[in-house]
Amino acid sequence: MEYIPQIVFVLVAGFFGFLIFRRIRRISSNIKLGKDVNLTDNKSERLKNMILVAFGQKKMFKRPIPAFLHLLIYVGFILINIEVLEIVIDGIFGTHRIAAPILGSLYTGMINFFEFLAVGVLFSCIVFLIRRNILRINRFKKIEMVGWPSLDANLILIIEILLMVAILGMNGADQILQTRGANHYTETGSFFFSSAMFGWLDQFETSTLILIERAAWWFHIVGIFAFALYVTYSKHLHIFMAFPNTYYSRLDPKGKMTNMEEITNEVKMMLGMPVEGDSSPPPEGMRFGAKDVNDLTWKNLMDAYACTECGRCTSECPANLTGKKLSPRKIMMDTRDRLEDVGKNGLDDGKSLLGDYITKEEINACTNCNACVEACPVNINPLDIILQTRRYVAMEESAAPESWNMMFQNVETNFAPWKFGVQDRFNWSNELKEGK
Amino acid sequence: MSEIQIPTVADLAAKGEKPEVLFWVGCAGSYDDRYKSVTKAFVKILNKVGVKFAVLGPEETCTGDPARRAGNEFLFQMQAMSNIQVLNGYEIKKIVTACPHCFNTLKNEYPELGGNYDVIHHSQFLQELINDGKVELKGGGEFKGRKITYHDSCFLGRANNVYSAPRAVLEALDAELVEMKRCKTKGLCCGAGGAQMFKDAEPGNKEVNVERTEEALETKADTIAVACPFCMTMMSDGVKNKEKESSVKVKDLAELIAESEGLD
Numbered sequence: 001m002e003y004i005p006q007i008v009f010v011l012v013a014g015f016f017g018f019l020i021f022r023r024i025r026r027i028s029s030n031i032k033l034g035k036d037v038n039l040t041d042n043k044s045e046r047l048k049n050m051i052l053v054a055f056g057q058k059k060m061f062k063r064p065i066p067a068f069l070h071l072l073i074y075v076g077f078i079l080i081n082i083e084v085l086e087i088v089i090d091g092i093f094g095t096h097r098i099a100a101p102i103l104g105s106l107y108t109g110m111i112n113f114f115e116f117l118a119v120g121v122l123f124s125c126i127v128f129l130i131r132r133n134i135l136r137i138n139r140f141k142k143i144e145m146v147g148w149p150s151l152d153a154n155l156i157l158i159i160e161i162l163l164m165v166a167i168l169g170m171n172g173a174d175q176i177l178q179t180r181g182a183n184h185y186t187e188t189g190s191f192f193f194s195s196a197m198f199g200w201l202d203q204f205e206t207s208t209l210i211l212i213e214r215a216a217w218w219f220h221i222v223g224i225f226a227f228a229l230y231v232t233y234s235k236h237l238h239i240f241m242a243f244p245n246t247y248y249s250r251l252d253p254k255g256k257m258t259n260m261e262e263i264t265n266e267v268k269m270m271l272g273m274p275v276e277g278d279s280s281p282p283p284e285g286m287r288f289g290a291k292d293v294n295d296l297t298w299k300n301l302m303d304a305y306a307c308t309e310c311g312r313c314t315s316e317c318p319a320n321l322t323g324k325k326l327s328p329r330k331i332m333m334d335t336r337d338r339l340e341d342v343g344k345n346g347l348d349d350g351k352s353l354l355g356d357y358i359t360k361e362e363i364n365a366c367t368n369c370n371a372c373v374e375a376c377p378v379n380i381n382p383l384d385i386i387l388q389t390r391r392y393v394a395m396e397e398s399a400a401p402e403s404w405n406m407m408f409q410n411v412e413t414n415f416a417p418w419k420f421g422v423q424d425r426f427n428w429s430n431e432l433k434e435g436k
Numbered sequence: 437m438s439e440i441q442i443p444t445v446a447d448l449a450a451k452g453e454k455p456e457v458l459f460w461v462g463c464a465g466s467y468d469d470r471y472k473s474v475t476k477a478f479v480k481i482l483n484k485v486g487v488k489f490a491v492l493g494p495e496e497t498c499t500g501d502p503a504r505r506a507g508n509e510f511l512f513q514m515q516a517m518s519n520i521q522v523l524n525g526y527e528i529k530k531i532v533t534a535c536p537h538c539f540n541t542l543k544n545e546y547p548e549l550g551g552n553y554d555v556i557h558h559s560q561f562l563q564e565l566i567n568d569g570k571v572e573l574k575g576g577g578e579f580k581g582r583k584i585t586y587h588d589s590c591f592l593g594r595a596n597n598v599y600s601a602p603r604a605v606l607e608a609l610d611a612e613l614v615e616m617k618r619c620k621t622k623g624l625c626c627g628a629g630g631a632q633m634f635k636d637a638e639p640g641n642k643e644v645n646v647e648r649t650e651e652a653l654e655t656k657a658d659t660i661a662v663a664c665p666f667c668m669t670m671m672s673d674g675v676k677n678k679e680k681e682s683s684v685k686v687k688d689l690a691e692l693i694a695e696s697e698g699l700d
């Protein structure tokens with residue numbers, strides 16, 4: 001009988017561990033659907049980016065208030081998880097606060113510090129809920145946030161609040177049980193924040209208190225397992241993905257578009273230039289540009305999983321600000337949704353990223369201003385996806401907007417995007433000499 | 437002033453010479469009526485400081501940027517490759533241009549196709565001239581006490597991190613530089629980049645250039661300084677839309693320098 005809680009604990013941990021493992025495998029195989037790009041150069045600069053942007057949250061601080069609140073949650077979550085280690089050990093071995101006698105007063109200090117962080121997390125989560133639902137900050141109520149994305153964001157905040165309340169409740173009950181000399185309840189010293197609950201908890205009988213303490217303990221740890229699984233389905237995945245994503249983010253100037261090497265040889269042949277290396281034309285069936293997720297690079301797909309749906313990109317996008325359909329956040333969310341659907345149903349489900357998720361009207365509205373890229377706190381590049389889909393439309397479908405086709409024609413025939421004659425290009429020099 | 441010199445690279449080559457720097461004029465600088473005056477102002481400055489420059493003249497063609505941004509990579513590479521043939525044929529080493537789009541393409545996108553040049557934007561070139569004392573601006577001149585605001589070009593700013601050079605040029609004019617609410621890394625686009633210049637905007641509730649012009653007007657500056665032909669068009673249209681063209685001027689950096697030098 002006395003081993004039952006331990007067996008249940010191991011089974012629950014194993015169950016969630018298995019589901020999380022399966023989910024990680026799915027996500028990584030989804031990302032691998034993308035085309036290969038080599039992003040392994042310049043390791044030291046990449047590492048620096050990761051440390052500054054992901055770990056140091058440098059780009060968050062462009063908006064100081066949410067940055068500070070977010071930092072509280074971030075630090076809280078990382079550090080409080082040290083305590084989870086103890087909880088797991090206790091769960092497996094049927095011990096209770098195994099570290100307390102070993103660490104002595106250091107243990108008291110640590111738990112006090114964790115409680116302080118937990119209160120910080122509670123505070124931030126409540127403010128964030130208010131910002132999202134009562135203040136209704138503009139970037140949280142855009143069209144792409146309707147339904148699941150908003151629910152997801154609120155759920156995360158509520159789960160975090162419940163987890164923090166569980167920790168504090170567990171610690172509060174534990175301390176009273178210690179003073180009452182209940183079995184198993186090791187001496188830990190007093191905890192500042194949870195002791196605030198004494199007045200309320202003291203009314204309960206010892207057996208009820210044990211029930212409260214155990215319930216809070218189980219709720220907290222199972223909650224954390226469930227949360228870890230939930231995260232993999234949610235925008236909250238950024239807590240892990242931010243790290244590889246910033247490491248692999250581009251180092252080139254933002255203005256540089258990726259070159260399509262695969263057509264360079266053909267262009268050279270058309271111009272009668274010598275072709276180095278492999279001179280065979282691009283293989284049949286190769287697609288120019290991107291119609292679906294497998295035409296994008298794995299980095300574009302990793303971006304999609306790293307997106308926090310914060311909307312900083314969209315709130316700076318000139319197209320979105322002036323009422324166009326384009327929202328760089330939606331580009332990332334669509335890419336992720338499509339990728340998840342492809343993971344489930346395969347690529348041949350009769351749908352594609354461009355057309356069924358992202359529309360031409362959206363990609364046509366982009367001014368290539370890079371505001372979204374600059375704004376993203378985890379170095380996501382929505383513009384790169386937009387540009388690749390434009391290539392598909394222009395080169396595979398020849399369906400660019402009519403005025404763009406005219407512009408192409410002008411460039412081909414007059415070597416300028418407007419309908420001006422080649423012979424007039426240098427007219428300005430005569431005008432200048434004549435003093436005009 | 438003696439007659440203005442506008443040598444082409446071919447002229448120089450015929451004499452067995454090469455320019456120190458090639459002035460890449462760009463399509464807007466060659467054809468657009470408004471931007472032609474920027475080209476002219478810049479050439480006057482080049483003449484005055486005695487830089488050994490040249491232009492490609494009739495041999496210049498579109499860099500291919502608008503085609504590439506609109507998705508036509510073939511056309512871009514055709515343009516790029518033939519331009520690179522010409523530039524490499526003349527052994528061009530250094531290029532200056534007054535167009536941030538040409539600047540970005542020449543600097544960042546031509547190297548992969550075999551064109552490696554030292555490319556600078558005219559704002560950086562002007563800043564160098566000022567720093568070297570080659571352009572001496574008479575402090576307290578006609579700009580003293582006037583408010584100028586600078587509109588960041590996305591292809592200069594975010595795309596290539598050039599924020600300080602244009603501002604340094606304006607500060608040298610001894611005018612009061614006032615920033616818009618959204619500036620530098622947060623600067624709002626004029627609405628013309630990414631080939632938007634060559635088509636109508638998608639359906640929305642406002643034009644981007646109007647939004648940006650309103651912000652510029654809020655600064656109460658009498659001059660909106662720009663450093664890009666597309667920004668020039670968009671901001672000028674915006675000012676017209678707000679019926680402010682009599683009190684607010686949209687000017688390129690080179691024009692402002694030429695003006696204060698008495699070159700206009």
Ligand code: SF4
Nearest residue numbers: 317366367369370372
């Ligand atoms: S690059 Fe395009 S999507 Fe990104 S902010 Fe600018 S207009 Fe919007």
Ligand code: SF4
Nearest residue numbers: 307308310311313376
């Ligand atoms: S792309 Fe970046 S800025 Fe935009 S919503 Fe996602 S995380 Fe936020």
